[in-house]
Amino acid sequence: MGFFVEVLLSGLMAGVLYSLVALGFVLIFKASGVFNFAQGAMVLFAALTFVRLLDILKDSFAPITLSLIITIAMMVMLAMAIERLVLRPLVNQPGISLFMATLGIAYFLDGFGQTLWGSDIYTLDIGIPKGSIFILESVFDGGILVAKEDLVATVIAGLLVVTLAIFFQKTRIGRALRAVADDHQAAQSIGIPLNYIWVIVWTVAGLVALVAGVIWGSKLGVQFSLSLIALKALPVLILGGFESVLGAIVGGLIIGAGEKLSEIYIGPYVGGGIEYWFAYMLALGFLMFRPQGLFGEVHIDRV
Amino acid sequence: MNETDRKLGPTILKAENISLAFGGVKALTDISFEVKEHEILAIIGPNGAGKSSMLNVINGVYHPNAGSVTYKGNVRQRMKPHEAATQGIARTFQNIALFKGMSVLDNIMTGRTLKMNAGFLAQCLYVGRARNEEIEHRKKVEEIIDFLQIQSIRKTPVGRLPYGLQKRVELGRALAAEPTLLLLDEPMAGMNIEEKEDMSRFILDVNDEFGTTIVLIEHDMGVVMDLSDRIVVLDYGKKIGDGTPSDIRNNKAVIDAYLGVSD
Ligand SMILES: Nc1ncnc2c1ncn2[C@@H]1O[C@H](COP(=O)(O)OP(=O)(O)OP(=O)(O)O)[C@@H](O)[C@H]1O
Numbered sequence A: 001m002g003f004f005v006e007v008l009l010s011g012l013m014a015g016v017l018y019s020l021v022a023l024g025f026v027l028i029f030k031a032s033g034v035f036n037f038a039q040g041a042m043v044l045f046a047a048l049t050f051v052r053l054l055d056i057l058k059d060s061f062a063p064i065t066l067s068l069i070i071t072i073a074m075m076v077m078l079a080m081a082i083e084r085l086v087l088r089p090l091v092n093q094p095g096i097s098l099f100m101a102t103l104g105i106a107y108f109l110d111g112f113g114q115t116l117w118g119s120d121i122y123t124l125d126i127g128i129p130k131g132s133i134f135i136l137e138s139v140f141d142g143g144i145l146v147a148k149e150d151l152v153a154t155v156i157a158g159l160l161v162v163t164l165a166i167f168f169q170k171t172r173i174g175r176a177l178r179a180v181a182d183d184h185q186a187a188q189s190i191g192i193p194l195n196y197i198w199v200i201v202w203t204v205a206g207l208v209a210l211v212a213g214v215i216w217g218s219k220l221g222v223q224f225s226l227s228l229i230a231l232k233a234l235p236v237l238i239l240g241g242f243e244s245v246l247g248a249i250v251g252g253l254i255i256g257a258g259e260k261l262s263e264i265y266i267g268p269y270v271g272g273g274i275e276y277w278f279a280y281m282l283a284l285g286f287l288m289f290r291p292q293g294l295f296g297e298v299h300i301d302r303v
Numbered sequence B: 001m002n003e004t005d006r007k008l009g010p011t012i013l014k015a016e017n018i019s020l021a022f023g024g025v026k027a028l029t030d031i032s033f034e035v036k037e038h039e040i041l042a043i044i045g046p047n048g049a050g051k052s053s054m055l056n057v058i059n060g061v062y063h064p065n066a067g068s069v070t071y072k073g074n075v076r077q078r079m080k081p082h083e084a085a086t087q088g089i090a091r092t093f094q095n096i097a098l099f100k101g102m103s104v105l106d107n108i109m110t111g112r113t114l115k116m117n118a119g120f121l122a123q124c125l126y127v128g129r130a131r132n133e134e135i136e137h138r139k140k141v142e143e144i145i146d147f148l149q150i151q152s153i154r155k156t157p158v159g160r161l162p163y164g165l166q167k168r169v170e171l172g173r174a175l176a177a178e179p180t181l182l183l184l185d186e187p188m189a190g191m192n193i194e195e196k197e198d199m200s201r202f203i204l205d206v207n208d209e210f211g212t213t214i215v216l217i218e219h220d221m222g223v224v225m226d227l228s229d230r231i232v233v234l235d236y237g238k239k240i241g242d243g244t245p246s247d248i249r250n251n252k253a254v255i256d257a258y259l260g261v262s263d
């Protein structure tokens, strides 16, 4: 029992990170109806910027804070540039054009980031404690082993997810955002400046990418493969529905936990490696039986 | 209707020599007309005549290729729809454009966006003050809900409502902004006679009670003749008539356009 919980917990903790990346997608999809292919590239770009600034500023009085501030500023500028140079000229174009544009942004960011900061693997150490501890010793015999860095990562990601959820559900900006997501023309006609909302959404997506990039980067090193995280977010989105913040969270947790559990409990029978394809199989199942995802709405077009 | 005893104010909106083309399609050609304060002006014309395009020019969705729009005495530069909204122009759409995921109440509440003082970001910081403001806006929204007699569906998601009620909610959202100029694109399309009568009454009441200037597009000639102080007739993007309902009734070009014998 203790072992099961241990596996479940480590799965859920990985899942929170998937949720975080998926959330970046959902925000942009809701606000502009665009599937943002560049989300993964944004994770890489943010992490690269951060890790290289950390190196440049390592002798300053507060390297981590300074690097964080500058990286955030870069992500804000990136959001503004994307709005100005990509979204604005393409306003009212079909979704597929916008999708292609984000494809372009992804390649640009991958290339630009590596030209600017180099393409080595950088280790990132922002003082997240390493090593493992035993928790819940009173409940389970011998306690449950968890990695400290997973614990820290989970707390940070969890806080961010909760903050965002509240931000978009409870604040007026959240209502404006939902309005924009529903109908661009109508949103503008009641005085919501579309461009402003887009900058906000892409900025938030950029910040989410930064947090995901830093957490993942300190686990695996900052390297090109970070931008492939986006591929993991895809099944999460299919599970949770592209338009649901709650869906992104729950979807991430299910996939995180499912991966680890199936690896341990089914893996031995099929020769292992389940972790790599579990998410995609689950997504495929969903596409066949519940294409709108767990929390998505069924859209029926008026004919 | 009672053109004589209505007090029309000075010109609030003036369109001068507006032309608009989409590729080869000339949606509007050299259109000029004026709207007076407190007036109800109807724009009529066959399908594809350019009526919606004209409204879209007025609230900045489209930018004309030539000509100018003067609103409240200022010649307008390229203006975006949300800027038009800040100047007191509210509208409804030909294809209902409500926020489908939200309730009736929330939809109408979004109409108050510009009335909210605390800016977008400030609102996140001053939770207390923003809450008080929210309560005030709720009161105003409830008034509108009473006015439009939709109390019973306040909490219903708009997507579930029949067409006629959706149109009414859309009017409510536009009214929530307390507009000076209200643009209505076919507010009665798809309604039965009873619903049309209700809607006509709401439009007249808004005009009477709040002094709102209204430009509306409508196909039902009975309704148009009853409601409007003045009528502008478009056909193939050109203006072929402009006058009181009785002028228009006797206008040869208009009769031809509607009977489809113009050549
Ligand atoms: N965004 C657009 N892109 C291309 N063509 C357009 C666009 N909007 C309008 N048009 C064209 O301009 C012309 C006028 O259209 P408009 O919608 O203004 O007509 P309308 O008088 O409102 O017609 P209806 O009674 O059918 O609503 C039509 O030929 C239409 O196809």
Ligand SMILES: [Mg+2]
Pocket: B051, B052, B053, B094
């Ligand atoms: Mg039209």
